[in-house]
Amino acid sequence: MLANLLTDDLSGFQSSAPVHAARVLLIEDEALFARAVVKRLGGAGYACEHAVTLAAGRESLSSFGPDVILLDLRLPDGQGVDLLAELARxxxxxxxxxxTAYGEVEDAVRAMKLGAADYLKKPVDLDELQLVIEKALRTAGLRQKVDYSRSRESHSGDDAQLLGESPAMHAVREQIAALGSLIGNRLAPPPTVLIIGExxxxxxxxARCLHRAGPLAERPFVQVDCASLPRELIEAELFGHEKGAYTGAQGARAGLLEAAEGGTAFLDEIGELPLDMQAKLLNVIERRVVRRVGSTRERPIGARFVAGTNRDLPAMIAAGQFRADLFYRLNVVTLKMPPLRERGDDVLLLAQRFVTQTARRYALVEPVIQKDARTALLRYHWPGNVRELKHLIERALLLCQGRDIGPADLGLGTQAETPSAANESSSPIASMTLDxxxxxxxxxxxxxxxxxxxxxxxxxxxxxxxxxxxxDKHGLKGAVDE
Structure with a gap:
């Protein structure tokens, strides 16, 4: 057969695509067809390797590390479904x-049941083949993001709990439970939630507790830190991009909002988002579609949107720094997180939890927080709230060297005095006007x-x-941007 004469030519052939391109492994014994596929995919920017037999294909799986596998169901040394069954595990x-060849419908059905991403009948249209490969890569990329999100969630442990027995925390938990129960009708999108607090x-x-409170718990949770997104890449990070959309965009990529499909997209520090991106985000939330950078096609998105901020958004609206329409769209339901100084004995409950967690993490004997140290914790104003308490307890435990934690280990000093007890007359701004x-x-x-x-x-x-x-308002000079 002609295929046998060309086997040596094609076996192990790799295209000259760059090393960062997606890798495609073709396991196929029809030489002319294989040559056409390798040429087409190589020209499209893929790194392509060809194997003629199942044995050669198994070797390439470990040495080449493909991102997509094209598998013929009839090969000289066996059935492709046998390899597919191995990969399914x-x-x-x-x-x-x-x-699949004509008349192999039953084999195609069996392959799909074993976990094949898709199937194509021969003779294969190369344009359709490329589209199917792109779809498989996109789906695999989204699945990786979902798996990462779930893995991160599963390792968050006790950190993802709203601890506290104060009335304020009871109210927060009750509100989260009520909001979780609202997600039941698939025909209507879940309400947006704005979480505010210092x-x-x-x-x-x-936000994580809200995600877990309803049927979305098993879906992805994607946290977007709007304050840390690079200004020039915000749009691509949020909405995704197509290949060649900008310098460095070597391939198509789903955005963070698309990765949250079916789950929750938490937009942390929403007040830091530039005005032009606020308008585009509003369009996504309103119309439930996202359009990648460089694309003309809109993609439906079914994520729940939750936003968080420590900013005064109404004041930012008045200053022209935040869109009023986006605020009203996000502010369907508001969840207010109370500052730690208003939570009473929750400070001690949280401190003990952080002691236990830190001791377990570093395999240390769990110390006791002395009475005077507990008093100091209760008297401190906690401008950094729970995050500050956690870091302070971790530092104290690591420095106490096996001793019980005393006031000196906390390092609060005279700061453990409530604002009302402080000497206001000593403040340099006590006699100043507001300006x-x-x-x-x-x-x-x-x-x-x-x-x-x-x-x-x-x-x-x-x-x-x-x-x-x-x-600018006060006419100050000499300030520089980072």
Whole structure:
């Protein structure tokens, strides 16, 4: 047969595509067809390797590490479904597209039951083949993101619990339980939720608890930190991109919102999102579709949207820094996280939990928090809230060297005094007007940050845009952006 004469030519052939391209393994004994597939995929930017037999295909699986496998069901040394059955037992295996000849419908059905991503009948249209490969890669990419999200969730452990017996925390948990029960009608999208609260109050934990409170618990939870997304890549990160959409876009990629399909997309620090992206996000939430950068096709999205912020969004709206229509769309239901200073004895409950967790993590003997240390914890104002408490307890436990934790180990010093007990007359801003106090605080923060606006904004607990606006308002000079 002609195929046998060309076997040596094609076996082990690899295209000259760049090493970062998606890798396709073709296991096929028809030489002319194989040559055409390798040429077409190589020209499309794929790295393609060809194997003529099942034995050669098994070797390529380990040496080549394909992202997609094209598998003929009739091979010289066996049936393709046998290899497919082996791959079905490996959760890390690449998606398989089976190639069937006319009259092999039963084999195709069996292959799909074994987990094949798709099947194509011969003679195969190469345009259709490329589209099916792209679909398989896209689906595999989304599955990896879902698996990662679930893995991260499963390892979050006690950190993803809203602990506390204060009335404020009971109210938060009751509200989350009520919101979770609202997700039942697949015909209507779940309500958007806005979680507000100071930095460190546990807005991300509340979002995870909300995700787990209903039938979405087994679906992906994707957290998007709007404050850390690079300005030039925000759109591509959120909405995805097509191959060649911008310099460096070597292939199509789903965005974070698309990765949350069927689950929850948590937009943390939503107040940091630029105005132009706010408009595009509003369109996604309203119309439930997303369009990747460089694409003209809209893709439906069924994720639940939850947003979190420590900013005063109404004030930002008044300053022209946040879209009112996006705020009203997000603010269907508001969940307010109480600051730690308003939660009473929850401070001690959380401190004990963090002691237990830290001791377990570092295989240390669990120390006791002394009475004076407990009093100091209760008297402290906790500007950093639960996050600050957690880090303080971890540091104290690691430094106490097996002793019980005393007041000195906490390092709170005289700060463990409530604001009402502090001597207000000693404050340098006590006699200032509001404008004078604001100017003094900004100057002080900029001095500490050596003129860096981003660092000063973090010190003051405001966005960089808000601080830049107030710097201009007071006519301050010498500030530089990060």
């Amino acid at each position: 490996d959760t890390r295996a690449a998606p398989v597209i089976v190639l 930095t460190g109050t546990g807005k991300d934990v509340a 004078e106090a604001e100017r003094w605080m900004i100057e002080h923060a900029l001095e500490k940050a050596r003129g860096n606006v981003s660092q000063a904004a973090r010190r003051l607990g405001v966005s960089r845009m808000t601080l830049r606006y107030r710097i």
